[in-house]
Amino acid sequence: MPSSQTPSIAGYALDPTTVRPPLSDAEILRISPDELRETLVRLREEGCSMLLDVGGVDYLARVPRFDVVYHLLALPTAPASVAEVGTPRRVRVLVGVPGDHPHVPSVSDLWRSADWAEREVYDLFGIVFDGHPDLRRIQLPDEWEGHPLRKDYPLRGPAREATPRPSFALKSNVPAGAPPSGKVAEALRQQIARARGEEQ
């Protein structure tokens, strides 16, 4: 039974980043993979010299399915004091990547640090960075199957998957509105049906 704390999920389950005015922690740009290189080259020319991080997010039911998130920071490229560094500009670039064709151009030629960062996103999300010189798995063994940080990747391995888990334990992994599934839900459903049958 929904409590008073339960928010209405309908509106923002697909993309929580768009539901409220963004917190003023950075400038935010939302672009498509085609515009990526052009945008990052422009930002780099404007002084965003450091690629702080490349991360991924899987929104599963949203179109496009993935976000690749680039965090940029405008630092001087020569020795500088605290006053000269000041409060550098932060930019966050969100790139929507379709689930059926997860390809993004690589920026490893612009920033050397993008090498491992892109390999990690490839490893854990299965997003391919076109033009990356050495796109291999980085955290997991080469023969690993699947990409664990995708939301449809099971939390437990096959050996333990047989253990029935209460459906609430997996709540955050299930897209909103999906009917409960699994052994516990099935048992409950049968129990309810039996109870109703006896009453009637």
Added chain:
Amino acid sequence: MNVDVPPARSLDVVERDANTMTLSLGPQHPSTHGVLQVVVEVSGEVIERADMEIGYLHTGIEKSAENLFWTQAQTVLERMDYLNPIGNAFCYVLAAEKLLGITDKIPPRAQQIRVLGAELTRISSHCVWLGTHGIDLGAISAFWYAFNIREKILDVIESFGGARMHPNYLRIGGVNGDVPDGLLEQLDALIKEFPGRMGELRKLLQNNPIWRDRTIDIGTISAEEAVGWSLTGPTLRGSGIAYDVRKAFPYSGYETYEFDVPVRNEGDAYARFLVRLDEMDESMRIVQQARARLAEPGPVVIDDPKIVAPPKETIALSMEALIHHFKIVSEGFRVPPGDVYQSIEGPRGEMGYYLVSNGNNRPYRVRTRPPSLYNLQCLKQIAIGHLIADMVVMIGSLDPVFGEVDR
């Protein structure tokens, strides 16, 4: 005269100069500071190419955190950078507080305790770095001196956090309970003893000719290259750029503390060593100021029973308190949807969290920006042209923590 041309070699045989040799360092070697495999191509003893294999400690912490309550996730995230547990938790709770919109409501005393914890952890983390870096270079005694300081700091952390290594003491909305009686005296003793101990360490290493010979001009990286490799923290400041998150994007009242940001322009292993030593002194200055502020009593958590459970004593007297307790323990609390990036200055550099909430009681996505991962990557460049014996110096001077690199 016709000579049969031998068939071309298959592509999987790497064409190599007959004078070079490929060597593998690690992954099971104490000087690799964890589990790191470095494959180097050497010509004689000179490194011509270096590549690294990481991921031996990958435990899927980000995935685990996405399937725990907001408060539970903090417990696993603390284990990432295991030398900086309070710092990990610090960054995470700040990010979650931003999403909840309660950043302004955190009581000042809680912020002071967090700053105290973060700075003490920074010193103890640098002590581990200095001790192990010393061992790598054959300076065994430095290890005992550094761990002497670390033990004293861990005693202080234990007395207010409840545990030496992973106190899990910070909470979204404040800290878990006020500091105990007697902490201020304990801190006073530490503050009094610290300069002498640091003096011993400096005397041992700073002007030691062997230490200088082995670290000066080793693993040099220029400011421009450092930015290109996304280095942060002491590794970036050793190359001359005074970027410190505490100064550039102050959090938890760091703008009210007086401290300097040590910088060196040389960019070599010795410069990074000096920057870290100076940072330990600066951290102690912040600890002193935080200790002075802690003399004033005050609340240590926000007054919001939906986020922080009311004191345990009240549950026998108040039904609401019991309900809030039950709710927070059994289903956590919900965080409004949105995404946020928050970073702090960890001992190794800019430690950041990119959190996404979909309005549920568990984080939808927890992305960590691990400073060690980026710092370590530049080894591919700085190792070239150095002797193979200097590899351990360079790895040590980057101070990687593999719990964080592999997560």
